[in-house]
Every structure is written in C-alpha cells, then in structure tokens.
Amino acid sequence: MTAISPPGSTKFQIDLRRHLREEEEDRDLTRVICEIADASKYIINAIRTGDLGLAGTSNLYGENQLALDVLSDRILRKRMIHSGVVANILSEETSEVIEVDPGGKYSVAFDPLDGSSLVDVNLAVGTIVTIYEGSDLLQSGRNQVAAMYILYGPRTSLVYSTGRGVHEFCMNQLMEFTLTKENIQLQPSGNIYAPGGQRNLYTEGTEKYVSSLEEKGYKLRYSGGFVPDINQILLKGSGIFLYPHLRDKPKGKLRLIFELNPMAYLIEQAGGKASTGRQSILDIKPESIDDCAPIFIGCREDVERAEEYIARYG
Template structure:
C-alpha cells in the first residue's frame, strides 16, 4: 500500500485505477468507480456533440428533461448495471429505485447531469455520484463508502473520496484520468461565497449571515451550477456555498441523496463542513428518495458562523 501524499501534492503519471489499487481499495469498489469514470467519457462527448433540445419528458420533480439528461442517465445506468457489483441504483431523472442484482455489494444514487440547463449557454455542468454498501439507498450520508463528481468545464476533472482524503484527476487527450492533486484540503475559513436562492426570501438568520460575509469583504462567486461551485471551494481550498431554507420553502431546494450527501462527504473528507444550518448533512435520516434540505457547505468556521446566526435569529 502506498501512503497518501502531503496535502496538495501532484503526481501526473498515476491513473485512476492505479491510484485506487495503491490505496488498497476494495476491488469491487474500484471497479464501480472506474465504471463511472468510463461513463463520463461518453457523457462529455455527448455534451460536445449532442442535441440540446428538450426530450419531451419530465423527471419526478416536474422539471423538463433535456435530451442530454436522458442520454447521460442511460449511459451511466448502463455502466452501473454492467459493473456486476451493484444491487440497486437511483437516478435523479427517475421516480423509482431500480433493482439490479440482489447479490450486489453497493447501492448507487446519482445525478447524471447536474445543471444541464446551463449547457446551452456553455457553462460548466457535472455528474454527482453517491455509493453506499448494501442494497438500501435510504441511509444517512455518513454511511457512504465513496462519493465523486465529474466536472465538464474547460477541462474535464474527476474528484473522488473513499474516506481516505479527496483526490482530483484530469482527463487527458487520450480520455484517461490522471492524478493532478492528491489529498485536497480546505482552509478553516475563506473569502468567497456562493449564495443560491432568492435573497428577499432569506430568513433573518441567513440574511444576517450573508451581510456579515459582505462586511468582511467576501467575494461573490456563483455560477448557478452546484458542481462547479463546490469544485471552486474544493480546488481553491476556500469559500462557502449556501442554498438555504427560504421563507416560503423551509426544506431548501437541493436533493439529499443525489446532491447533498455526496458533496458533504467530499467536503468533510477535505476538512470542511456541511450543515443544514441546524444539523450535520451526513446525519440526516432520509425518509424518501425525493428528500431535500437547506445547505451551508465549505470552510468549517464559515459554516459554524452560519449555524450560530441561524440558531440566534432563525
């Protein structure tokens, strides 16, 4: 077994499979992560060349599915089934858990193309994946054995964790993922904030929190895409993303299983924190596949300040 390097170190010649092997990861988990990586190669090609029109169907949240949503979902689903190690899968684009193999070791929840409406204006989008052991998808996020996202931007990058730190890989001209940064770390506090939601609907606690960030000189950096905004926090090692509870929507917007749990797992592995403003994201007991929650995620001290103000003012 090869020990993980010091934070922020770089090894350009190590590919994803070799990295997992050197960390002595479970062979089946390695296979599953590599299947997702392989699927992303087809997704990125579809983004570059595919039809951007609406597919004519809706997901269970009533949102129009773009053709790329449908295609990305099919690509990823096929690779997960092909892996031979998956018991159940759940996509944000479907309204039911798909039983794959009762003997499978893992359950997988995924958003095949988060932020897909941004593709037609050429902004970055991504794939988010959560992996749990066993066939039950309704587990708290702390039970995840791995989480990952792929960012399709000017470069295509893959970020993953199996509970042993966070590691970034870049797709090269041969469409292979090679290690760029090992053991990514987030600072205790930052100078960037990415606020989602309509500000005039913020509660008093959230409004006071955002105002305090502005008074401290934090710079607003918000793309409208969850993956690029989290990646900014992760790779700059600083900042906070928030999509809070609103006066007319106390449950927030982002989905627990597909978006919040995997990102919270990754952020915590990098030394950050993820909270609803009142509770650790990874401790939430999911009640259904469509659960949502508010989120404050990023630098630990910044998240704790949000929790303090929300506890005081609501």
C-alpha cells in the same frame, strides 16, 4: 494538498485505477468508480455534440427533462447494470430504485447531469455520485463508502473520496483520468461565498449572515451550478456555498441523496463542514428519495458562523 504533474505532462502520471489499487481499495468498489469514470467519456461527448433540446418528458420533480439528461442517465445506468457488482441504482431522472442484482455488493445513486440547463449557454456542469454498501439507499450520508463528482468544464476533472482523503484527477488527451491533486484540504475559513436562492426570500438569520460575509470582504462567486461551485471551494481551499431554507421553501431546494450527501462527504473529508444551519447534512436519514434540505457547506468556521446566525435569528 499535494500537487501532481499537470495534465498533458509525461512525468510520472498516476491514473485513477492505479491510484485506487495503491490505496488498496476494495476491488468491487474500484470497479464501480472506474465504470463511472468511463461513463463520463461518453457524457462529455454527448455534451459536445448532442441535442440541447427538451426530451418531451419530465422527472419525478415535475421538471422538464433535456435530451442530455435522459442520455446521460442511460449511459450511467448501463455502466452500472453491466458492472456485475451493483445491487441497486437510483437516478434523479427516475421515480424509483432500480433493482439490478440482489447479490451486488454496492448501491449507487447519481445526478447524471447536474446543471444541465447551463449547457446551452456553455457553462460548466457535472455528474454527482454517491455509493453505499448493500442494497439500502435510504441511509444517512455517514454510511457512504464513496462519493465523487465529475466536472465538465474547460477541463474534465474527477474528484473522489473513499474516506481516505479527497483526490482530483483530470482527463488527458487520451481521455484517461490522471492524478493532479492529492489529499485536498480546506482552510479553516475562506474569502469567497456562493449564495443560491432568491435573496429577498432569505430568513432573517441567513440575510444577516450573508451581510456579515459582505462586510468582511468575501467575494461573491456563484455560477448557478452546484458542481462547479463546490469544485471552486475545494480546489481553492476556501469559501462557503449556501442554498438555504427560504421563506417559501423551508426545506430548501437541493436533493439530499443525489446532491447534498455526496458533496457533504467530500467537503468533510477535506476538513470542511456541511450543515442545514441546524444539523449536519450527513446525520440526516432520508425518508424518501426526493427529500430536500437547506445547505451551508464549505470551510468549517464559515459554516459554524452560519449556524450561529440561524440559531439566533432563525
């Protein structure tokens, strides 16, 4: 992992657009990624100053929408519509794919503000994005051409991959994203774990696995937000996040298209692994936009040990 000058430093900063250009990324893909980065400037302002109450509506999962969810969705949707290169968009806050331009080169799915219920207690939240070529969003995660997330915490950071490594950018005082870490890599195994879900509902395999981590001295580091927890694992280069199959939720809770696929893509690009406990997340072909799956994601050896426990104990 190559460290770059810290945010605020004047020494040789590389901004996001320049980095994409130097990587010789497709021009239209560069535009989509930069539009999302620009949208985040308005989302962070909404988080700092906006309404923290309910919007009076619910999303397709029956969850009450916060005003910030709705506003973040509108900001991203508008940027994608006006990009001129997007065929279809899909948001976790809407119930169907939105057709934008039949001639568009890319389709984009996003969770506009993952963990939004944490904003009112001032914890970190984020935006998660997946990008596919063409108009079909019901593809396996292997077909992603890019994935990214933006973390709104003490610092605002952007992490992306187009299949050539994972790179982190931080927002500077001018609200520009500049490169801070390049080619992020995970260690084979870690020493932290972030366990989601109610533990008394874990299956025997998951319970035995988590107990084995505790016996080895793994430290529990769970924030309740998917973006900050994955960001911690990536930037520390160590650890595993799990939101497993539960006794009352055999398919888990997290959404395949909006959350699991983009994070699995990023983790695998960094040398890690993402699994349901039985198969690779990126090999699942979604049947509908609201498909969920269990997830064990992080350092490769940690995930493989989880798979061994699931195979043996269920």
